[in-house]
Amino acid sequence: MKKILILFVAITSLATAQKKDITLDEIWNGSFRTERMNSLNSMNGDFYTLLNFNRTTRSTSVDKYSYQTLEKIESIVDSKDLADLKYFESYEFNNDETKLLLGVDAEPIYRHSSLGVFYVYDLVSKTLQLVDEEKIQEPTFSPDSKKVAYAKNNNIYIKNLENNEVTQVTTNGLKNSIINGICDWVYEEEFAFVRAFEWSKDSENLAFLRFDETEVPSFSMDITGKNLYPTQQVFKYPKAGEKNAVVTLHIYNISSKNNKEINIGEYEYIPRIKWTNNANILCATTLNRHQNDLKLHFVNATTSEAKVVLNEIDKAYVDIHDNLTFLSDNSFIWTSEKDGFNHIYHYSKEGELIKQLTSGNWEVTNFYGVNEKTKTAYYQSVEDGSINRTIYAVGFNGKNKKRLTNASGTNSASFSKNKNYFINTFSDANTPTIYTLHNSKGEQLKEILNNNTLLEKLSTYNLSKKEFFTLKTETGEFNAWMIKPSNFDATKEYPLFMTQYSGPGSQSVSNKWNSSNDYWFQHLAEKGYIVVCVDGRGTGFKGAEFKKATYLNLVKYETIDQINAANELAKRPYINKNEIGIWGWSFGGHMSTNCLLKGPDTFKMAIAVAPVTSWRFYDTVYTERFLRTPQENPAGYDDNSPINYADKLTGKFLLVHGSGDDNVHVQNTMRLTNALIEANKPFDQAIYPDRTHGIYRGKNTRLHLYTKMTNFIEENLGETKTPVELLKQ
Template identity: 60%
Template sequence: MYKKILFCLCFIGFLSQTIAQKAKISLEEIWGGAFRTEQLDVLRSMKNGKQYTILNFNRGDGSSSLDKYDYTTQQKVETIVASGSSVPNFTSYEFSADESKIILATEVEPIFRRSRLGIYYVYDVASKGVTKISDNKIQEPELSPDGSEVAYVMDNNLYIFDVAGKTTKQITHDGSYGAIINGVTDWVYEEEFAFVKAFAWNSDGSKIAFLRFDETNVPHFSMDVYGEMLYPFQYEFKYPKAGEENAKVSLHMYDVASGSTTDVDLGDAYYIPRIKWMNSPKFLSVQALNRHQDHLKLLSVNADDNSVSILMEERDEAYLDVTDNLTFLADDSFIWTSEADGHNHIYLYGSDGKLKNQVTQGDWEVTNYYGYDGKRKVIYYQSTENGSINRDVYSIKTNGKSKKRLTQQEGTNAADFSADYTFFINTFSSATTPYQFTLHQASSGKQLKVIKDNSVLDGKLETYELSPKEFSTISINGNDLNMYMIKPVDFDETKKYPLFMFQYSGPGSQQVANRWFGANDYWHQMLVSEGYIVVCVDGRGTGLKGRDFKKVTQKELGKYEVEDQIAAAKKLSELPYIDETRTGIWGWSYGGFMSTNCLLKGNDVFEMAIAVAPVTSWRFYDTIYTERYMQTPQENASGYDDNSPFNYPELLKGKYLLVHGSGDDNVHVQNTMRMVEALVQANKDFEWAIYPDKNHGIYGGNTRLHLFTKMTNFIKENL
């Protein structure tokens, strides 16, 4: 019935001791950080490709230093700048293009998922002088290529600061909260197109291209913040729900010498998810999307006269993904990734926008594009060529020849290349091996040095009762779906075990992967040690098995994915060691939407479900994400409503736990409140918990410990 596609991953060291000697994982250990993996600090390659920088923190006094290291020796070469009497403690940094100056961030506070406010300084590497950019908190400061000026956003307006003269010039004047935004993105762009800085210097510092958002007519969303004061207050921001009006986005060009700003007419561009200067300071590339996100235009803007031409166009019957993979070569020919042939691959286009050749091809996916080495004419990328649950790093010539696999260990490999592509640092993990960081030669993949290997954690875990993930596929609805199963260490196939399923299931996602544990994995191990079998199945709509497999859910989110989870649970219940009367499922966010639907539509299969921060109607979610997969509610009402669980609460038979944070700016608590009201009116019994002021992640202090304690107790009582 099941075809093992890879291997049964076994902890050989763990099996050498008797089960009685092993400790069981506790919730307090998981959320107290007992199993935290050592990570390699974020490093950035210097332009010479021989050294890299790391921001180091002194945990004792909170001081910070920016240190330079040598790739080959892994030894510190020098401290570039350290906090002290003249330099405040800084938490991030950014070099100018010529590495002569550095922006240092202090007093940083979050706004949303990616956006930040802070007090920023410019550090001159040669003179060691420090200059504060503004006494006020600002956003997204960026040095001009020569380091002489800094562009930044404050109060929705764009400014330029002259470092030597310590003078500031305001570029835009119409910015206002809830109406006009210049130079940074609105909430929905930040969340769904994954960027905040919406301006860019050209290569000679003569022009700044920037986006302007007019969100005047975008409906505003408000949520109560309870805090610790006598009265709660309302937090309001513009949030376009599916089918509602988006901000009107426009492109503008600022000329530094003349101080003038001109408008760029992009025609029918509804979304502008990316702008990027070409190597020539004269030309800007712009990606423009229609509202359905199924028609993308790559535009070329001549900065001299703002004339616009189409470099290339791409269409898809479902939707097109926006990425940062666009790379312009020396002659402004460019590299692009696309699913045009049914899988995500790399393509090379001429500077005129005509296709030169498809660089990679095959029934596998390019999962990351690392860059192009102009000297060797080699592209570096990551892919699933060694199985959809694995990742490896490869190099290939632009003509599609001389492909090399640069990583050898089976699992998940990810590379960070030096600026000149001489070296890369590989991050490796698998379901049996915690993160390992190793230095490699980029040309051959040869390992030069082990940097860090988490051997301490590995040794510690030998004293705990852990069970292997058994990777396989399960045949469901005509597809071989990736699956893992975790059984108790003392598993006895003559006994009956409750089945607890975990999934996320969102478009293009993957949970069944050969990589090291996250916090959920440790929790699953704890449950397995108490007699549960945990299973995860990636159904239709998930990623890395081709365009058609991923996009089959178009206009029907929650239909095929739910059918696959229900069918998988039924099939697993046929196994002699599964107790078909004790089947549960859980998930977070999209996974909570799924677990809720599974409990209702699969009420003859599932006895219980936990939904954390679930969507309960896609009508409540944002335009960019939702309409990408569903179009608008006005166009596709049945697609929205037929799979909205609060439209059929009467189907509830099993035990249901519903959890949400009241301060969730992403999946609003409105989703849970509507589900609760529907269940109440259907007179259905259920349990629920609201975490005051907690966002979509539901964390802070003891919050995660409390949440997972509640979930664990619910499982023990009802499964």
């Protein structure tokens, strides 16, 4: 019996010893990528489509599936059958699903925008029709499917698909001056949309925004490129306190070809336009410059008269969202955090409150729409805990609320147009993405796709579970997670490496499957580090008061919370209080820099990637939302800018930036660099030529970056100490 036991122990030990550590190459070559359902779109009836790629024929297809059976019904279009189009990258149906817009040769501009070549594919005649000889932006079918509106060279065009005639709606478009129908840089980045034109329901009118950027200061970036001389990218970028583009609302009538500007009173921003279910009524959202006074205007397209139907005012700011949904009687669903938490409200077409559909000390995180026949609204929320997401249904009367997904973790629903079915995407920290089919009652009908093969693969690696907990400090109770080495020994002391983002309304502590960074943290854990993430004040999904606690003092309280969190964690016997590091990207890079400078007795080292170093350098919309203007609040900008206290640096510091970052300009890093030089402070730096904010384009870019950061951590953050070493201290 003893021999068998010894043999079993030996075999178990051998199996453990044979497990591999995750390598940086594997993380960035896609070895741990999950299987996904690509470009899922709900169709009319109980059907959906996917964009599929055939590796054998090297062709793309739009394939139709049944929600009821999940079986493929047909291939709607396959590029192998198209003589003029070898492949396509995107697709979009018209209303009656008789035509498709197929996009190819996409050329990125900024975060969300791109240029491309587009074709209209007729499902009946199986013919292709080129929309324009040049690359264009945001082609969109008219509701009657007879026309396509699109943007080109800062102007709007309409192509008649029946006779191929093209009408140029605007003629004054000019780069870095006038933009028609497409958002400027700051709207795209901060209000998260590109197409600033919308068809009315009867296809008779096209509403659009015009951006006059003439008075907006220009920003320029040198592009190293591959030629003998570098080039320069010049674009309009309104920094905090500077002039924004003057944005005006226009309605173009198709029949009369009349283009009129609409007067909607005083405002600074028009972050959304949307036609109501009354084809003659447009809804335009406006904000003042402080972004704490939001109005919904109903505009009559015939008379040009506008009236305010909803007005929200907040002592801090009002967030912009896409949850405005019009019902058949033109009453509307709206989400708001006016009671302290984000919830669903139903208003009449006159703007009178009919019913608050949800309430409680939790947040609605996504609104999926309604089934008017059953008077039911569908949404995602954090009712199951702020690190989780769960799908629910509730009646228009606020009653009969029902949980539609059972598993605790991150659930995200894609509903059929008629709301009879939804495909749920689920994951948690231990379960890679699973796609399942459910009916509107929440009953799971079938599993569509799982990633069990990835789990099997990962079982051969040394991995540790992500442990979630609440960290109590003198400034609050915060969501947190911890990853320990797989061979963790509580009698040893380990160096602590903290990761965070910390930006307003963000969340880094969430119960979902691994991102690439999570594999990096596992890689670091196997090198002997304990990795921890803490969401301090200012982060999201715990109510407006928690999120807006940092208003007018951005980064101040967030920095205090990370320092306090590190000090609290250092009280644990297995953490070496003298070996604590921190890193972050973008807002998180600002934070890691501040933590190192303002917490020199806590943090030994820090890495900052693409950091803001002064909010004076960042854009109007984002920055002023949280700080107001630098003219109004200079201390809010300067007291927490590391440029102003670079002389406090005592720890090891790695500063990284992409020189082609159109978002957080490399100017931030260069100005901090100058301050550190003037203070005679040693530090390490890496500039990635022409890389944008994500620092990812080009062969091996991410691998190079993460190798550099890993080496810096190993060189500057101490090793694990054994009990014997601890006794010698």
